[in-house]
Amino acid sequence: MPRFRLLIEYDGSAYVGWQRQDNGPSIQGAIEKAILGLTGETVSIRGAGRTDSGVHARGQVANVDLQRGWKGETLRNALNAHLGQNGEQVSILDAAEVSPEFDARFSALRRHYLYRIICRRAPLALEARRAWWVVKPLDHEAMHEAAQMLVGKHDFTTFRSAHCQANSPVRTIDRLDVTRDGEIIEIRATAQSFLHNQIRSFAGTLKLAGEGKWTPEDVRTALEAKDRKACGPVAPPDGLYFMQVDY
């Protein structure tokens, strides 16, 4: 059976998350339903990252095996037609046949995420559910400095969810940059893989640094504590975007 790679964009706010679950509509389920509608096949697709409810994607990747060959463009357009008919907030940006060895999850070399904060007094209207609204002014340079404590290979027990299923809490963060453009603060994170809630845990902790409540040294101490209770409050999912996977 030929294997296909799908590149996927979605607005996560209407879904329980990437993964199929009993408690509501998932992005995985939406795409599997579109495939069933198109080909009559009941498939299980595999994503590069299991994003939580409310988390968005501009470049999620998944693989799926289908019974017959498809031209990538035809598959993309037909799946989008089904997704549109079903009223989904999911779009297939690209589809292509790949080697049967390709695995969206395990073949990934690097994953890139963006976390967006909008820092202003007025609530968000146009950006509601698309960014974390923070009222207090944040010093993005202090956030960037604190972020550098988290770059490199560490035991990230402090910064992962109690529900994280990874065997090891050790990860290598290649990049954690904080930049500002007017009222928008962007945190860009790159690693081969992340732990559950790791970037939202980073974002919540870096906000404390931006408010002047935590120094970079406090962030290092929290990291070295290897204790979930040492983490700052976890940031909401609204600001998180799964941007790209490198293979």
Added chain:
Amino acid sequence: MPRFRLLIEYDGSAYVGWQRQDNGPSIQGAIEKAILGLTGETVSIRGAGRTDSGVHARGQVANVDLQRGWKGETLRNALNAHLGQNGEQVSILDAAEVSPEFDARFSALRRHYLYRIICRRAPLALEARRAWWVVKPLDHEAMHEAAQMLVGKHDFTTFRSAHCQANSPVRTIDRLDVTRDGEIIEIRATAQSFLHNQIRSFAGTLKLAGEGKWTPEDVRTALEAKDRKACGPVAPPDGLYFMQVDY
């Protein structure tokens, strides 16, 4: 009675438009309801521009007279609290007391609009209802060149809605620039005032130029026809943003 100027952001997709109407919720109505909730006063606010259903704003301006003085910040925060409670997609960015001569509509020196097109094969998920999705590739330089035919003082009968209530079809367009950033094409329009549907009529016509169907000369001929039937198809409201008013 003191007069206040409100600076307003909204997601227009859930509303029948700026103006209060019998057929559904309006942005004007949402703000007037928030004012009633806050002060107990039934007021009629006056906006700088009557945006249509689906049109967004990052900088709509309105004026309102209230019975007592308010600190701008207090008024803004209190109105936002009421708008939030009512589940509105409207945010008051700023509120300030102004001279009783200030009139959001007639004191305006220049209005700035943005029209966003996203040009790609895949439907919009994250940008659904926030841009015009165009599948065919567009040449933004051809669009910009054609746009220059519309700059200056002209009779814009061709480019206004049959329902336009303005006495004169003559307007002076100060700026109509088309730029591209990746798959996003932006049309920026500035004038003291615009006719009803003028920018959406421009956008629909410039798309024809971007597809190579119309030359700049065709745009000039359509303008000179002074005939609504000579206009290209009107672009959807989703891509239009009322950005700023200069006083």
